[in-house]
Every structure is written in structure tokens, then in C-alpha cells.
């Protein structure tokens with residue numbers, strides 16, 4: 454094409470004779486201004502760009518078909534600006550636009566499901582769609598981490614991990630959780646000042662400490678636990694939906710990879726030490742111990758040979774999957790209790806009954822079983838503010854999500870958890886915190902367990918949900934009896950900050966004082 458322009462411009466010279474040449478002799482190109490070589494390139498480039506933009510819009514409209522969503526996508530970036538600073542309001546608008554709706558971000562075609570039916574369909578169609586974590590996740594977690602397995606290999610591997618969440622194992626974890634939560638509350642009280650302080654980071658630290666001790670017990674030294682906790686924020690921020698994709702020094706993803714390397718080093722050592730301790734006949738004191746002991750059990754049927762690194766990667770995947778979500782659940786739990794004194798009074802009443810006023814006595818699994826009101830509160834708090842609002846999946850082949858719409862292969866299909874948990878027909882007064890709806894066997898909430906999607910659904914449903922529920926419940930139980938907490942309500946307390954999970958925009962400003 455360029456050479457074609459070149460030939461024409463060469464023939465566009467001014468004739469030497471003053472006699473006008475016959476019209477038929479004038480080259481066509483001489484009617485146009487002389488086109489320089491560089492302009493030729495500009496026109497060519499513009500033509501290509503225009504063609505690509507038209508193609509982009511055509512492909513978008515073809516994929517979107519009849520779905521609600523913008524008729525045209527902003528060239529190249531699509532809804533990138535929205536995804537840079539996502540807000541719950543924007544997502545609500547998208548959910549309200551239809552049970553299935555479409556948008557595009559950097560030419561990734563995205564189908565968002567907002568109804569319970571389509572959301573569950575995506576979660577439960579492993580042959581059509583699989584979870585796709587944000588791009589940075591593979592770099593941070595290591596591509597060979599079990600969380601990226603799919604199909605039967607995933608099911609088999611995951612089955613082996615169920616042993617880490619049996620009732621016997623949870624019984625060990627309760628004891629650890631109780632000790633750690635008390636240690637942190639003593640510190641919160643000692644550090645408490647006259648002014649309200651945001652608890653976002655202090656609660657995250659407490660959670661990290663609990664998880665590391667539950668997973669690794671004494672097999673990880675204090676300074677290492679502290680180092681992992683300190684560096685972990687780098688991992689959280691690298692999980693934002695949109696991040697610079699290359700792990701160049703200084704980028705968030707780069708820093709997260711460095712943090713993971715340090716964490717994995719310590720977790721590998723913990724796995725190694727646990728194997729030695731169990732081989733010497735020690736009693737299991739943490740998750741790794743439970744796992745090592747189970748692998749040595751003659752009745753155990755699954756795979757037995759897990760390297761230190763494999764075990765470390767599993768523990769790291771648990772930290773990765775749990776830290777943000779549990780911190781979110783815990784912080785909203787504290788905020789909800791502080792803002793609802795009638796509910797807090799009922800939680801305390803129940804604690805008084807179960808613990809008979811002895812708040813020094815460590816909590817046990819049996820005592821936790823005897824706290825239905827607290828459990829209902831935790832369930833409700835997670836419903837009103839679900840830590841995970843959506844989970845991205847990718848279509849492996851054309852995916853007929855509804856009778857009238859098939860998502861094209863490669864598109865991102867996103868089941869949305871939030872709308873099902875705020876469905877007015879199932880949860881009347883959906884934004885209101887009403888623990889009692891879970892205590893009434895005849896309530897619409899209990900009649901529709903499929904709507905409770907806080908932990909997802911299907912083959913990738915959260916493996917740690919019992920541990921998470923228990924950890925949040927136990928921490929709140931101890932907080933309620935050991936401390937008075939006063940929440941400073943600001944205009945941003947009920948606004949949601951969306952990172953990988955959700956948090957109160959003002960960081961939840963609290964002031965603690967000893968209760969007894």
C-alpha cells in the first residue's frame with residue numbers, strides 16, 4: 454500500500470511547459486496535494502487503527518448479543534477507569550441492569566451474572582468454566598500451586614485436604630485461636646488511646662497471627678511470623694483487579710513476589726520441622742502436624758508423599774485465600790456489634806450463659822456449639838457485608854448460561870455473590886442486620902439455603918468455611934466479653950472500600966476499654 458502512494462507522488466511534478474496538457478494526459482494524482490512519504494505512513498497507520506477500532510466494536514457487539522450493557526465499548530480500554538477504582542454503587546448499577554449483563558475491559562469480554570440461578574450455574578459448571586484469579590495471582594502464588602488445578606486432579610487433591618478441617622482438627626485450632634485472640638486484645642487495650650483509631654490493620658495483624666499459629670504452630674519462630682505479617686500487605690495490594698502486569702522491580706506484583714518468597718521459605722521450614730516432630734511421636738498441635746500425622750495413618754487412602762515445598766504452598770494458598778476475607782468478616786463483625794447495642798447485649802447474654810461468668814476459661818469446640826445466637830449473628834454479618842462480592846471465572850468453551858445467551862469461549866464470566874444475599878424476597882429488609890432470621894426454622898432465609906453464597910458453591914466452594922466461621926465467631930465472643938468497644942460513625946463508615954474484599958471506607962474507627 455505504501456509503494457502505491459509512493460508511485461503516485463513521484464508523478465505529481467509540475468509540468469515544465471506552460472501549455473496546459475490535454476486533460477486526459479494529466480495524472481489523476483496531480484489533482485491531490487503532494488503526499489509526502491511520512492504522511493503516507495500516517496494515513497496508513499490511521500486506516501489500520503480505524504479498521505481495528507471498527508473490528509473491536511463489531512466483535513464486542515457480536516459477543517454481547519442481546520445482553521444489557523453499553524452498546525459501544527470505550528475503544529481499547531473499555532470500562533478500565535471503573536475497574537481502577539471499583540465502587541459497590543457501580544457494581545449495583547451493573548447488577549440491576551439484568552440477570553446477565555456485559556461489559557469489556559481492555560478487550561476482555563466480561564459477562565456478569567447477578568441472579569441466584571445464573572450465579573450458581575457458573576459456580577457449578579466446571580466443564581464450561583473455571584476460576585480465573587487476577588493475572589497477578591499466578592505470579593504471586595506460583596503457577597504450580599494446587600489452587601490452579603482443575604477438573605478431576607483438582608477434586609482429588611482437594612479431597613486430601615479435607616482432613617485438615619475435620620472436627621478433630623478444628624478442636625485443636627480453637628485452643629490456638631483462643632490464646633491468640635486474648636493476646637491481641639490485651640495489646641489493643643494497652644495501646645488504646647483517647648481518640649478512635651482505625652482497626653483495619655490491627656485486626657488484619659491479629660488474623661494473620663491466628664492463621665499462622667493455627668497452620669504452623671510452634672514450627673515457625675515469632676520473628677518469622679512477624680516478618681510474614683509485615684510483608685503480607687504487599688500481597689494484598691497486588692491482588693487488586695487491575696495491576697501493572699509485568700513484575701518489574703518497584704511494581705506491586707514484584708513486591709508481592711518478594712513477600713511470597715520470604716513466606717514460603719519459613720513455611721517450608723515449618724513443614725520440615727513438623728515432619729520431624731511427628732516422627733518423634735509428638736502430639737499434633739497445628740494444621741501441619743495434623744496433616745503429617747494423617748499421612749502416616751495406615752488407614753489413610755490418599756497420596757502420602759508431600760514435599761516440604763508442596764505443603765508450604767498449600768499453607769500459603771490458605772493464607773492467601775483467608776487473610777483478606779477473614780479480616781473483612783472480622784472488621785464488619787466488630788462494626789456491626791458496636792453499632793447494634795441490642796444485638797451486642799444478646800451476644801453477651803449468651804456468653805454469660807455458656808461461660809458462667811468465667812471469661813478466663815479457654816473456649817472449646819463444645820462451648821462454641823452452644824452459641825446459636827453468636828453463630829446466627831456471624832452468618833448475618835457476612836450476609837449483609839459479604840467479604841467476597843464476586844468471583845471471576847473463565848469460559849473454557851461456549852457456555853450456554855441461559856436459554857437465550859451463550860458466553861463465548863475465553864470470556865470472563867462472573868458470578869456475583871452480593872445480589873443473592875440481598876434478595877428482598879428471601880431476606881426482607883435486606884440491608885438490615887437481623888440475626889433472628891437464621892434462628893427461625895420457618896424463615897425464608899432458612900428455606901432458601903441456595904441463596905447463601907458467602908462461600909461460593911460447587912467444586913471450588915471455600916474449603917476453609919468452617920474454620921473461618923469459627924474463627925470470626927470465637928474472636929467476636931472474646932471481644933464481646935473482654936472489651937467495651939465504641940465505634941465512631943463517620944459518613945464513610947457505611948461506604949464500602951473494595952480491595953480484593955470489602956472494608957469500611959473509614960477503616961472502622963474504634964476505641965477499646967477493658968470490660969471487666
Ligand code: HEM
Pocket residue numbers: 576584600611770771772774775778779782839840841844907908909910911912913914915916917918920921922
Ligand atoms: C470469611 C472468610 C472467607 C470467605 C468469605 C471466603 C470465601 C471464599 C469464596 C467465595 C471462594 C470461591 C468459591 C467458589 O469459587 O465457588 C473461596 C475459595 C477458597 N477459599 Fe475461602 N473464604 C474465607 C475464608 C477462607 C479460609 C479461612 C480459608 C483457608 C483456611 C479459605 C480457603 C479457600 C480456598 C483454598 C479456596 C479455593 C478452593 C478451591 O479452589 O477448591 N477461605 N473462599
